[in-house]
Amino acid sequence: MKQRAKPIWLLGIILLLVACSPDTERESIKPEKGPPSPKEEEPIRIGFSMDTLLEERWLKDRDLFKEAVEALGAEVEIFAANGDDALQISQAERLIQSGVDVLVIVPHNAEATAAIVHKAHLAGIQVIAYDRLVKNSDLDLYVSFDNEQVGEMQAKAITELVPKGNYVIIGGAITDNNAHLLKKGVFKVLRPYIENGDINIIYDQWTKDWTPVNANANMEEALRTTNLQIDAVIAANDATAGGVIEALEAKGLAGQIPVAGQDADLAGVQRIVKGTQTMTVYKPIHMLSEEVAKLAVSMAKGENINAGQKVKNGKIEVPSVLLTPIPVNKSNLNTTVITDGFHSEEEVYQE
Missing domain, CATH: 3.40.50.2300 (Response regulator)
Known part of the structure; x- marks a missing residue:
């Protein structure tokens, strides 16, 4: 005896039940994975490579700079080499490899730290010299007192x-x-x-x-x-x-x-x-630390920096911000x- 065809309305109900089953793999209705979060949405990371923390003055710089960076919603990682050129270069390399957005450096040796600027640029990282100039390099910015x-x-x-x-x-x-x-x-x-x-x-x-x-x-x-x-x-x-x-x-x-x-x-x-x-x-190093923190975060965001002065470092005229000291x-x-x-x-x- 010939089997009768199921009514069309019954087939519709069966298909609906199958579609709603939790065991059914439905690639078509899975939420698609969106693109990675843009860099701007991640916390900005600033690397701070310091010559020394053996003098009272630089302890203040470290604390004030950290406070200023964090007040801007960014993060900072700090290393101090205490006068060891090779160690400062090694520490800066660690910061570069960790993917900091901007590197700020207080050089111990104005000549030797040119290697740090070069390595940072190879990684696409801009470099700010904090209070001390880096010589013979394509330094991005220098902020200091006159x-x-x-x-x-x-x-x-x-x-x-x-x-x-x-x-x-x-x-x-x-x-x-x-x-x-x-x-x-x-x-x-x-x-x-x-x-x-x-x-x-x-x-x-x-x-x-x-x-x-x-x-x-x-x-x-x-x-x-x-x-x-x-x-x-x-x-x-x-x-x-x-x-x-x-x-x-x-x-x-x-x-x-x-x-x-x-x-x-x-x-x-x-x-x-x-x-x-x-x-x-x-x-007034609170002025210096706040200015460098502000400029570093702006650079990390890709904003234009208007430095009003230029200082020769033996290779280029470095865009510079020079603050006024007080006797x-x-x-x-x-x-x-x-x-x-x-x-x-x-x-x-x-x-």
Whole structure:
């Protein structure tokens, strides 16, 4: 007997039940996998390669920069090489390989760290030099204070007190471009005095790695070779000034010979209060760290950066942002480093 065909309406119900079955694989109604999330939706990652954390000043930079980057919704990974060139390059390579969006570097050696810039560019990562210039590289941006102006401020302050006499120059690390800029600023002011015969530079030496112990050794040599015939000292920063003043104290001369420094380190401003250091130059590093954080995040987003200045690094004229430093002595300590909260009144006056 011939089988009767099922009614069309019954076939429709059967097909509907099959389609709704949870065991049925239905590629056609599976949600399609969308494209990967765009880079902009991921947290921006900034790499921060630092020369050292062995000085008070750089501990502040690290903390302020981290805080500024995170306030902008980005992440930051920080390494410090503590004066080891090979280690700094290795650490920077780790940051590059980890895929940071922008690399920020405080170079120990202005020449050696050109290799870091080159390697970052091969990975498509832009590089910002933080406070210290990287020489002979295609650096993307340099943000610092006007370090030549810092040297000018030091020399002006000391020549106002000692317009004639024997001067000692205790420089920073020869490997640091900032040390050269500082000295350039110092001699820009001193040159007319030297040419007139009013000032004699009787000792001029670089300080390896900026360390107080090396500055102290330099100053001891200056005292020995000049038979203590020294009228003024210009030290490259407050750490080196500390080494200088320690050597002067050993000879009973601390407070008698004017000494200039820079960075407004706590120990430096305490020495100003005590009278053993004449002046320092305050570089509001909260301004520096916030500016670099803002620029780094903007670069990571692909935004255009308008840097108003250019600084030659031996290869190119690097787009630069240079902030203005402030000379500080006993008369304006309260209205500068204390008012800004850089140091507290209790710390400065050791109350």
